[in-house]
Amino acid sequence: MLKTAVVGVRGVGRGHVQALTRHARANLVAVADIDTTAASALVEAVDARVCASLDELLDDVDGLDAVIIATPHHLHAPMSLAALERGLHVYVEKPIAIRISDADRMVEAADRAQRVLAVGHQYRTYAGNHRLKQIIDSGAIGQVQRVVWQWLETRPESYYDRDPWRSSWAHAGGGVLLNQASHDIDLLCWLLGPPEEVSATLMNRGHRHEVEDTAVATVRFASGALASLQFSTWDRCLNYRQIAGESGSILWQDERNANVPDRPEVFRIGRYERPLTELIGRKDAALTGRAVPAWEDVDCGQVASPSLLDSFIAAALDGGIPITDGRSARVTTELICAILLAGIRREVIRLPVDRDLFDELFDDLIAGRARLLSSS
Numbered sequence: 001m002l003k004t005a006v007v008g009v010r011g012v013g014r015g016h017v018q019a020l021t022r023h024a025r026a027n028l029v030a031v032a033d034i035d036t037t038a039a040s041a042l043v044e045a046v047d048a049r050v051c052a053s054l055d056e057l058l059d060d061v062d063g064l065d066a067v068i069i070a071t072p073h074h075l076h077a078p079m080s081l082a083a084l085e086r087g088l089h090v091y092v093e094k095p096i097a098i099r100i101s102d103a104d105r106m107v108e109a110a111d112r113a114q115r116v117l118a119v120g121h122q123y124r125t126y127a128g129n130h131r132l133k134q135i136i137d138s139g140a141i142g143q144v145q146r147v148v149w150q151w152l153e154t155r156p157e158s159y160y161d162r163d164p165w166r167s168s169w170a171h172a173g174g175g176v177l178l179n180q181a182s183h184d185i186d187l188l189c190w191l192l193g194p195p196e197e198v199s200a201t202l203m204n205r206g207h208r209h210e211v212e213d214t215a216v217a218t219v220r221f222a223s224g225a226l227a228s229l230q231f232s233t234w235d236r237c238l239n240y241r242q243i244a245g246e247s248g249s250i251l252w253q254d255e256r257n258a259n260v261p262d263r264p265e266v267f268r269i270g271r272y273e274r275p276l277t278e279l280i281g282r283k284d285a286a287l288t289g290r291a292v293p294a295w296e297d298v299d300c301g302q303v304a305s306p307s308l309l310d311s312f313i314a315a316a317l318d319g320g321i322p323i324t325d326g327r328s329a330r331v332t333t334e335l336i337c338a339i340l341l342a343g344i345r346r347e348v349i350r351l352p353v354d355r356d357l358f359d360e361l362f363d364d365l366i367a368g369r370a371r372l373l374s375s376s
C-alpha cells in the first residue's frame with residue numbers, strides 16, 4: 001500500500017482524499033491545509049492526521065511514501081521540490097509550475113531522487129481523447145497538417161471573487177491558459193508532439209483581474225502541423241476541434257463544460273478516397289479534384305484507460321512512468337510560457353523557451369511593469 005497524504009483539500013484535493021480512502025493500493029495517512037478546520041471535517045470519519053502546513057506534514061508524519069499537491073499554482077514548485085527532497089513520490093495538480101525554469105528543477109529533482117513525478121492533466125485518460133490519440137497514431141487520417149482548437153467558457157466574476165488566487169500573475173501565473181486551457185494544451189502536445197514556434201495575441205476582454213481571459217495563438221509543431229488555438233473565459237461554452245490530416249479529418253464539437261469527464265462519447269471522422277498528395281500534388285491531378293470526406297461517427301464509449309491516480313500509484317509501487325509524467329507535463333507548460341511570451345512581447349517565439357527571458361517577463365508581470373492588451 002502506498003502511504004499517501006494530500007496537501008490542499010478544498011477543491012480538487014477533496015476528490016483525491018475521497019479516492020484515496022477507498023483505493024485498493026493506497027492509504028490516506030494525512031492531509032495538510034492552512035484551513036485545518038475544513039481539513040478536519042473532511043477526514044472526520046477516517047484515521048488520517050491533519051497538519052497545518054506541508055512542513056509539519058514532512059517533519060511529523062512517519063512512513064509517508066507519497067504526496068498529492070492540490071494547492072494554488074505558485075505553490076506547486078516549492079512544495080513538490082520539498083517533498084521530492086524528502087524522498088516522496090509526488091502527484092502535483094496541473095500546471096506542473098508557473099515558470100518553466102521551476103518545471104526544469106522539478107524534473108531534475110525527481111530524477112535525482114528516483115521518485116515518480118506525476119501531473120494532474122487527466123484529460124489524457126478520458127475515453128474520447130484516448131480514442132482520438134489511437135486514431136491519429138494509427139495513421140487513419142494521415143500526417144496531421146492543420147488543427148483548429150477552441151475551448152470557450154463563461155466564467156463570471158463570482159468565480160474569481162470566491163478564489164482570489166486565480167486572478168493574479170503571482171499566484172495563478174496566468175488566466176485561461178494555465179487555469180483552464182492547460183488541459184487542452186496538454187492534449188495538443190500529447191497528440192501532436194513537441195511545439196517549435198508560437199505567435200499569439202492575449203487580452204483581458206473585460207474581467208476585473210490582471211491575468212488574460214482570452215488567448216489566440218498560432219503554433220507550428222515539429223511534425224509540421226499548424227494549429228490555430230482560441231481559448232477564452234469571456235464567451236459562451238464551446239469545445240470545438242478540427243484535426244485535418246493528409247487522408248482525412250476529425251471534427252469534434254460539444255457545448256458542455258469540458259472540465260467534467262462526461263465528454264462526448266462520439267466524434268466524427270471523414271476519410272478521403274485518396275490522400276491530398278494524390279489529389280493536389282501530382283502533375284496529372286484532375287483540375288476539378290476535390291477531397292470529399294466520407295463521414296462516420298466514432299463511438300468512444302468502450303475505450304478504457306486507468307485513471308491518473310491509479311497510474312501514479314502503480315508507477316510508485318511497481319516502477320514505470322505515469323500517464324502524465326513531469327517531463328511531458330513540462331512540454332505543456334513550456335508551450336503556455338511561449339504563448340505568454342509571444343503575446344505580451346508581441347514577438348514570434350521559438351522553442352525551447354529562453355528560461356531567463358521568461359523569468360524576466362514574469363517578474364515584470366508581477367511587478368506591473370508588463371501588461372496585457374485590454375478591451376477598455
Ligand SMILES: NC(=O)c1ccc[n+]([C@@H]2O[C@H](COP(=O)([O-])OP(=O)(O)OC[C@H]3O[C@@H](n4cnc5c(N)ncnc54)[C@H](O)[C@@H]3O)[C@@H](O)[C@H]2O)c1
Nearest residue numbers: 008009010011012013032033034035070071072093094120
Ligand atoms: N485536474 C483538474 O481537473 C483540476 C480541477 C480543479 C483544480 N485543479 C488544480 O488543482 C489546484 C487547486 O485548485 P482548487 O480549485 O482545488 O483550489 P482551491 O482554492 O479550491 O483549493 C486550494 C486548497 O489549498 C489550500 N492551501 C492554500 N495554501 C496552502 C498552503 N500554503 N498549505 C496548505 N494548503 C494550502 C487552501 O486552503 C485550499 O484548501 C490548482 O492547481 C488547480 O489548477 C485541477
